[in-house]
Amino acid sequence: MNEQVISMLAEGIKDTLYMTLGSVIIGYVIGLPMGIILYVTGKTGLRPNHYIYRVGDFICNIIRSIPFLILLILLIPFTRLIVGKSYGSTATIVPLVICAAPYIARVVEASLNEVDTGVIEAAKAMGATNLQIVLKVLLVEARTSLIAGFTITTGILLGYSAMSGTVGGGGLGDIAVRYGYYRWQTDIMIITVLLLIVIFQIIQMVGTRVATGLDRRKRKGN
Amino acid sequence: MSVIEIKNLTKKFEVEGNTVIALEDINLSIEKGDIYGIIGMSGAGKSTLVRSINYLEKPNEGSVLIDGINLSELKEKELRKMRAQIGMIFQGFNLLEQRNVIGNVCFPLELAGTPKNEARARARDLLKLVKLEDKERSFPSQLSGGQKQRVAIARALATNPRILLCDEATSALDPQTTTSILDLLKEINESIGITIVVITHQMSVVTEICDKVAIIDRGKMVESGSVEEIFTAPKSDAARELISGKDIRYTPVKQLNTQKTIRIVFKDNSAYEPVLANAVLKLGRPINILKADTQNIGGKAVGEMILGLPNDDDPADEIITYLKESGLSVTEVVNNE
Structure with a gap:
């Protein structure tokens, strides 16, 4: 394997990580508040609001029902408007975020729903405001589940970022398609796949470690 | 002025288009320093009632006054302030699982914006006070049920409330732990003069610590008064059921063919006289003792017995009259067969 290929793969790893982490972070900036709003306005939430919930619910369902590859193409004009071009790794972040945000909102909503309603009632009885309940009770009590959700989301976005390679998105997926598929260079294809597996494993391992490390529920003894 | 005053309180719920009346026209006043029991079978509405006291449940009609302040007139912010002055503990403890013991106790102080050092010291x-000073750094998952409830009590007291609401606080605990938690509540009541409202379905909890009791049955308050009064002479069916248990089907009843069962309560001097033996000797009729127990009610020893009487009416009536004349409180036990 020559130096050119190695530097190309290194570039690919960098782009893949850039797209994955970039989209997961921006995705959470949008999706986390969205998920909190869904929980708060839901039927059993802190301040049920049928209309807000229905709108959020509808948006989530619409976006989530569009396959990512189609979303990617559908959003080309929008992407061009925001980043100035429709190819390359920065451009790919746009559809990744649009795809991830409603998914993240759902994952967050599900995590918050797991929090024992008794604890929320206790906080209310102590005179907590809804904001205090969200920040000090819900997000803290659900943190293990939230981090697990974060890990799963990152894994999915890693896969999607590779998928965007088919339309010139950059990163390891792009390399796999260009060299492995169009040029029949199976060895490069295999290497990119192995690299993706390694990256995925690392994400999953770190996520699980952080989640269990922060969980105070199962630690017996002392 | 009463610490807690509930006037004509009615609460309805909408369940799938049907209106269910959870509480109907409840009137209750609880004085400062009382340990007030609210007892009823499950589904009677007592949990809804206790949640009305801190307005976690807003009544449809009627009012709740805390120290003369009508909760319905408070703005959201003032209501939250009021809630901070009413501590509450629960059957399920409801501790924050991700915070350690001291973190849990500090939590209400943190909500109120108390400086951290001050909160920790408190x-x-x-x-x-709850005898858990060595568990400060433990997490709830490392504690037993009784210890968890102690943490919950400490947490409920953190903001120096005037009232402590206990919603089935001992129902998830074993008998020994229940006793120790009840003793702790009593101790707190005596040492800081806090008013305690105890919601329970167990008469034993009421007789152990309460001064006064209200009996809730199917959303209505059927009886209220001092525990001693209600324990010795229950007037309502619900009270009788709660005191003697629902099913008094002791096997000896059938063997002796006695269907008439009565409950007698000894107090004061009657405990010194051999009343039963005298009754048997004098009337020459058998009396079967089905259950006998002594309980400490408000610091007085009160004896309770369930007796099986002869089947035919006349001698049974004679025995009842004799027992009443001897100064005992006699109530007929409802037979559920």
Whole structure:
């Protein structure tokens, strides 16, 4: 394997990580508040609001029902408007975020729903405001589940970022398609796949470690 | 002025288009320093009632006054302030699982914006009070049920409330732990003069610590008064059921063919006289003792017996009259067969 290929793969790893982490972070900036709003306005939430919930619910369902590859193409004009071009790794972040945000909102909503309603009632009885309940009770009590959700989301976005390679998105997926598929260079294809597996494993391992490390529920003894 | 005053309170729920009346026209006043029991079978509406006291449940009609302040007239912010002055503990403890013991006790102080050092110092004092000073750094998952409830009590007391609401606080605990938690509540009541409202379905909890009791049955308050009064002479069916248990089907009843069962309560001097033996000797009729028990009610020893009487009416009536004349409180036990 020559130096050119190695530097190309290194570039690919960098782009893949850039797209994955970039989209997961921006995705959470949008999706986390969205998920909190869904929980708060839901039927059993802190301040049920049928209309807000229905709108959020509808948006989530619409976006989530569009396959990512189609979303990617559908959003080309929008992407061009925001980043100035429709190819390359920065451009790919746009559809990744649009795809991830409603998914993240759902994952967050599900995590918050797991929090024992008794604890929320206790906080209310102590005179907590809804904001205090969200920040000090819900997000803290659900943190293990939230981090697990974060890990799963990152894994999915890693896969999607590779998928965007088919339309010139950059990163390891792009390399796999260009060299492995169009040029029949199976060895490069295999290497990119192995690299993706390694990256995925690392994400999953770190996520699980952080989640269990922060969980105070199962630690017996002392 | 009463600490808690509930006037004509009615609460309805909408369940799938049907209106269910959870509480109907409840009137209750609880004085400062009382340990007030609210007892009823499950589904009677007592949990809804206790949640009306801190307005976690807003009544449809009627009012709740705390120290003369009508909760319905408070703005959201003032109501939250009021809630901070009413501590509450629960059957399920409801501790924050991701915070350690001292973190849990500090939590209400943190909500109120108390400086951290001050909060910690106060929490340590409270942990000493509930005898958990050595568990400060433990997490709830490492504690037993009784210890968890102690943490919950410390947490409920952190903001120096005037009232402590206990919603089935001992129902998830074993008998020994229940006793120790009840003793702790009593101790707190005596040492800081806090008014305690105890919601329970167990008469034993009421007789052990309460001064006064209200009996809730199917959303209505059927009886209220001092525990001694209600324990010795229950007037409502619900009270009788709660005192003697629902099913008094002791096997000896059938063997002796006695269907008439009565409950007698001894107090004061009657405990010194051999009343039963005298009745048997005098009337020459058998009396079967089905259950006998002594309980400490408000610091007085009160004896309770369930007796099986002869089947035919006349001698049974004679025995009842004799027992009544001897100064005992006699009530007929409802047979559920």
